[in-house]
Amino acid sequence: MSPFEINFHSKPEVVWLGDHEVPLFVIDDFYVDPQKVRAFAFERSFPDSQAYYPGRHQPLDPGMPGIAPFRVFVSKVLSHATKRNISPESINTDFSVLTTAENALVENQGQPHIDGTPMLGVIYLNVQDYGGTVFFRNRDTGSMTVVSPAEKAHYESVTKSQSEKRPDTYITDSQGAWEKVTAIEGRLNRLVIWPGNVWHSVEVKVPPEQGSLNEKRLTQRVIINRMA
Secondary structure, eight states: OOSOOBOTTOOEEEEEETTTTEEEEEESSOBSOHHHHHHHHTTSOOOBOSSSOSEEEEEOOTTSTTHHHHHHHHHHHHHHHHTSOOOGGGEEEEEEEEOOOGGGOOTTTTSOBOOSSSEEEEEEOOSSOOOOEEEEEETTTTBSBOOSHHHHHHHHHHHHHHHTSOOOSOOOSOBTTEEEEEEEOOOTTEEEEEETTBOEEEOOOSOTTSSOGGGSEEEEEEEEOOOO
8 A cells, every 4th residue: 555645534724924925735644644654755765956955855756656646635625725726747746855964055055945836835754843844034025925026036136146155054043134934843744835936944953964864854845836
């Protein structure tokens, strides 16, 4: 049996951030047995990430047992919540582990950022508290999101500025241009999905370089590539 067995008794909810500015889609107790998912994940090889994520990803093939029902379920509940058409084929998923020490961060790693997809989320798969996700307001624009032409121009400026100097820490609290709005707890077996244009960063509570692979901060990413 596939480890990706969904708990259909779990109840989706929408949580609003800021002044009713950003909706998060949350499902606690997502899987029937998250420990099976953890065990399955740590049997994988986790190739190095080729993007800005400060760690490693493990792709999950759409043809893998359990992934097709996973995509169908997520597409149905998100389509209902957003009143948009989100097809199963528009959803990808993979595992991620956080591995990069603060003194090894490059360019925009570990900094508040937005995603290049309409929506993105994670299922937290840690027994201990390794951290969740932090959401920010940019003090220069006064916004939690990047929507207007001015905000998009500002985002390009911020990204360029961050890429020109190596970061020396993960930003997880209010600092400089960033006002921390809230942190979502990385509770075991919790799915959280957010709009791709909201400022956020990974919350780090345990040094990522410590421990073996199965002692790292583990999440399953849920990537929504298209919305109709």
